[in-house]
Amino acid sequence: MIAVPGSAGTRRARLAALGYYVPEHRLTNSDLEKLVDTTDDWIVSRTGIRERRIAAPDEATSDLAIKAAEDVLANAGRSAQDIDVLIVPTCTPDHLFPSVAALTADAIGARGAAAFDIQAACSGFIYGLAQAVALVESGLATSVLVVGAELFSRIVNPGDRSTFILFGDAAAGALVVADDDGGPSGFFGFELGADGSKGDQLQIPVGGTRHPASLAFDQADAYLQMNGREVFKFATRVMEESVLRLLERLEMTVDDIDLMVPHQANQRIIDHAIGRLGIPPERVFGNLEHYGNTSAASIPLALAEARDAGVLTSGMRVMMVGFGAGLTWAASLVRYEPT
Numbered sequence: 001m002i003a004v005p006g007s008a009g010t011r012r013a014r015l016a017a018l019g020y021y022v023p024e025h026r027l028t029n030s031d032l033e034k035l036v037d038t039t040d041d042w043i044v045s046r047t048g049i050r051e052r053r054i055a056a057p058d059e060a061t062s063d064l065a066i067k068a069a070e071d072v073l074a075n076a077g078r079s080a081q082d083i084d085v086l087i088v089p090t091c092t093p094d095h096l097f098p099s100v101a102a103l104t105a106d107a108i109g110a111r112g113a114a115a116f117d118i119q120a121a122c123s124g125f126i127y128g129l130a131q132a133v134a135l136v137e138s139g140l141a142t143s144v145l146v147v148g149a150e151l152f153s154r155i156v157n158p159g160d161r162s163t164f165i166l167f168g169d170a171a172a173g174a175l176v177v178a179d180d181d182g183g184p185s186g187f188f189g190f191e192l193g194a195d196g197s198k199g200d201q202l203q204i205p206v207g208g209t210r211h212p213a214s215l216a217f218d219q220a221d222a223y224l225q226m227n228g229r230e231v232f233k234f235a236t237r238v239m240e241e242s243v244l245r246l247l248e249r250l251e252m253t254v255d256d257i258d259l260m261v262p263h264q265a266n267q268r269i270i271d272h273a274i275g276r277l278g279i280p281p282e283r284v285f286g287n288l289e290h291y292g293n294t295s296a297a298s299i300p301l302a303l304a305e306a307r308d309a310g311v312l313t314s315g316m317r318v319m320m321v322g323f324g325a326g327l328t329w330a331a332s333l334v335r336y337e338p339t
């Protein structure tokens with residue numbers, strides 16, 4: 001794209017469309033009982049997950065991102081040539097480089113678009129939206145596609161039952177566009193953060209520059225490793241705190257939230273957070289039981305399914321909140337304004 005700062009005028013950003021793609025293959029808890037030492041009862045009671053989608057052996061992350069990007073564009077009634085920037089939040093890219101975004105932009109025909117990945121793990125979609133809003137409202141772009149795409153089934157250790165059961169594969173995203181109607185931004189605000197001192201609580205030790213995959217390594221270090229209890233404690237704290245900090249900054253209360261769409265990681269984490277915040281369960285949407293934790297795809301996947309179910313409708317104020325590796329967290333309040 002070619003951008004000229006200072007030409008923004010009265011433009012504001014608007015969340016114009018949602019879309020998603022999930023692989024066909026379902027891996028149920030009873031399937032998992034045959035693979036690892038676990039039970040449906042343990043998984044459902046500790047996490048709320050009943051099944052997850054698993055990509056085909058020949059599918060990589062960009063294959064999921066391409067289909068999700070096309071779905072967002074179809075729902076927006078726009079063509080790939082309209083896209084100025086394609087951002088792919090992912091921590092499971094096809095390769096260290098090229099980026100999933102560059103591969104996806106090429107495949108969908110977004111030839112004039114800038115394209116890059118961002119890595120904030122499960123918080124990535126909200127981080128990506130913040131970038132999209134900044135690009136649009138500064139006048140650097142008029143149309144930004146953000147597609148969270150993850151393929152965690154390739155990075156979980158089949159020998160680690162505490163993580164193997166949690167994750168699924170999916171891609172989902174949103175289109176952020178410019179409006180020149182002079183109204184207030186469709187995005188009320190963001191609360192983003194990171195605490196790298198807890199980086200080792202959720203990590204893949206091998207494959208980067210700290211330990212290149214070209215050197216000898218223990219197979220277990222090439223897989224996701226997590227201190228589940230520590231991440232659980234962190235998650236319950238930041239889900240509540242980040243929403244409260246954002247509401248305070250916006251001089252709003254939980255009554256101003258029409259719908260809450262939290263990161264779909266664990267039902268107990270969600271229940272704890274909404275209980276502390278005092279948000280009634282009927283104002284919270286989730287689909288964790290069908291997909292497990294799909295990381296950067298989880299919030300847009302839930303948003304898109306909430307729309308399909310008629311739960312998310314035009315004009316609603318939606319609070320999104322997530323947490324993930326880094327450790328990172330993110331919250332945002334947005335008005336849903338479909339084209």
Ligand code: UT7
Pocket residue numbers: 037038039042043046047122161162163165226227228229231232235265266293295323324325
């Ligand atoms: O997007 C960010 C991603 N991360 C998260 O959201 C993870 C946050 N953490 C969690 O969701 C939970 O910590 C887990 C679901 C991972 C684990 O639940 P927990 O209640 O914290 O269990 P635990 O780790 O304290 O383990 C309790 C027991 C252990 O057995 P012992 O030592 O008490 O005999 C585990 O070995 O449960 C055992 N266990 C399992 N049992 C059956 C762990 N995984 C399994 C399993 N099936 N899949």
